[in-house]
Amino acid sequence: xxxxxxxxxxxxxxxxxxxxxxxxxxxxxxxxxxxxxxxxLWVPAAxxxxxxxxxxxxxxxxxVAAGGNPIAAALAGLMVNARHLPYxxxxxxxxxxxxxxxxVAGRGWRRMAGxxxxxxxxxxxxxxxxxxxxxxxxxxxxxxxVLICWPGGAVLGALIGSAVHDTGAFGLDAMFPAVIxxxxxxxxxxxxxxxxxxxxxxxxxxxTPFLPAGLPVLxxxxxxxxxxxxxxxxxxxxxxxxxxxxxxxxxRxxRxxRAPAATLVAGGKPGxxxxxxxxxxx
Amino acid sequence: MKDGTLVVxxxxxxxxxxxxxxxxxxxxxxxxxFPPRAEKLLKAAAVVLLAALVATTALTEGHGFSGFARPAxxxxxxxxAWRKAPFLVVVIAAAATxxxxxxxxxx
Numbered sequence: 001x002x003x004x005x006x007x008x009x010x011x012x013x014x015x016x017x018x019x020x021x022x023x024x025x026x027x028x029x030x031x032x033x034x035x036x037x038x039x040x041l042w043v044p045a046a047x048x049x050x051x052x053x054x055x056x057x058x059x060x061x062x063x064v065a066a067g068g069n070p071i072a073a074a075l076a077g078l079m080v081n082a083r084h085l086p087y088x089x090x091x092x093x094x095x096x097x098x099x100x101x102x103x104v105a106g107r108g109w110r111r112m113a114g115x116x117x118x119x120x121x122x123x124x125x126x127x128x129x130x131x132x133x134x135x136x137x138x139x140x141x142x143x144x145x146v147l148i149c150w151p152g153g154a155v156l157g158a159l160i161g162s163a164v165h166d167t168g169a170f171g172l173d174a175m176f177p178a179v180i181x182x183x184x185x186x187x188x189x190x191x192x193x194x195x196x197x198x199x200x201x202x203x204x205x206x207x208t209p210f211l212p213a214g215l216p217v218l219x220x221x222x223x224x225x226x227x228x229x230x231x232x233x234x235x236x237x238x239x240x241x242x243x244x245x246x247x248x249x250x251x252r253x254x255r256x257x258r259a260p261a262a263t264l265v266a267g268g269k270p271g272x273x274x275x276x277x278x279x280x281x282x
Numbered sequence: 283m284k285d286g287t288l289v290v291x292x293x294x295x296x297x298x299x300x301x302x303x304x305x306x307x308x309x310x311x312x313x314x315x316f317p318p319r320a321e322k323l324l325k326a327a328a329v330v331l332l333a334a335l336v337a338t339t340a341l342t343e344g345h346g347f348s349g350f351a352r353p354a355x356x357x358x359x360x361x362x363a364w365r366k367a368p369f370l371v372v373v374i375a376a377a378a379t380x381x382x383x384x385x386x387x388x389x
Binding site for chain 2: 011014015018019022043046047050051052053056057060064069070071073074075077078081082083084085086087088089090091093115116118120123124127168169170171172173174175176177178179180181182183184185187188192193196197198200201202203204205208209210213216217218220221223224227228
């Protein structure tokens with residue numbers, strides 16, 4: 001673990017510490033709300049360690065406290081947490097066995113622990129770093145920090161109860177979106193990414209009044225199609241060829257097949273390797 | 283808490299399912315080799331998800347509007363971040379703006 005401290009600049013560590021502090025305070029309100037809703041202390045304590053995903057835990061507590069079925073509440077929480085799947089796809093092999101070593105698929109307990117500490121904060125800090133060792137170090141530092149601060153806050157909040165009920169007064173609820181926004185701003189300076197991000201945000205906002213929690217954010221992924229549009233189409237070269245690399249992109253390709261012909265003829269180099277995925281070609 | 287067993291079952295479902303989501307993205311990634319362009323798209327997809335998360339947590343509460351204080355604070359933070367203010371300043375300014383607005387009676 002000491003390599004985390006050597007790899008990361010002091011500024012990044014300080015930012016991670018501040019983020020974890022914010023997580024701690026949100027954890028305080030979570031624990032307090034859970035106890036005030038009639039749950040014994042062990043419920044927020046166990047949830048905060050085992051689920052380790054704030055929004056879904058708030059939702060679970062809220063639904064069950066309102067008289068909802070706990071299994072239905074769990075499914076609602078899972079909808080909120082489905083975004084962790086695309087997170088895992090976006091990250092390089094970040095939970096690998098050697099934090100500063102070469103890019104090797106991880107095994108054993110480190111991979112298991114690294115998987116568990118995946119959350120919005122650890123992912124966004126990783127994406128904000130320039131190279132793989134720093135990405136790994138930031139991911140682990142933030143992930144482990146949240147693993148300590150979130151349950152710590154939840155248990156303390158449950159113990160001191162309603163004393164910390166109103167975190168709104170300190171503007172703490174503005175901290176989470178501000179943390180994420182501050183960390184994705186460098187990515188947003190790329191015009192195409194900014195366009196897709198704004199479109200995604202708009203989709204999510206429009207969908208929020210109508211869809212259950214979690215779905216609007218997933219629906220925002222449709223905005224990524226804006227970035228796919230200008231791709232070469234390799235249909236003609238690869239029909240009936242089932243390469244395993246293509247599986248993941250099939251539905252995107254299908255959508256593109258329906259796009260206006262003008263966008264499809266833009267690319268298409270005949271000499272391209274047959275195994276190459278169309279989405280990956282520029 | 284009404285039915286302890288059912289609540290435990292719900293908690294276990296949520297915990298196990300969440301872990302499965304966290305794991306499956308990485309497993310897929312390890313099995314499929316993505317060309318560089320797809321790598322870029324996957325990273326952009328994560329940024330789009332995070333941007334949507336910012337928008338919804340800043341502007342909405344449940345299925346409705348969160349009120350003006352919170353998005354105003356996040357907006358201040360966003361402008362500061364765009365102008366390359368330090369992270370600490372961005373986050374504290376966002377919280378402070380929201381807190382002051384609420385103190386002034388804006389919700």
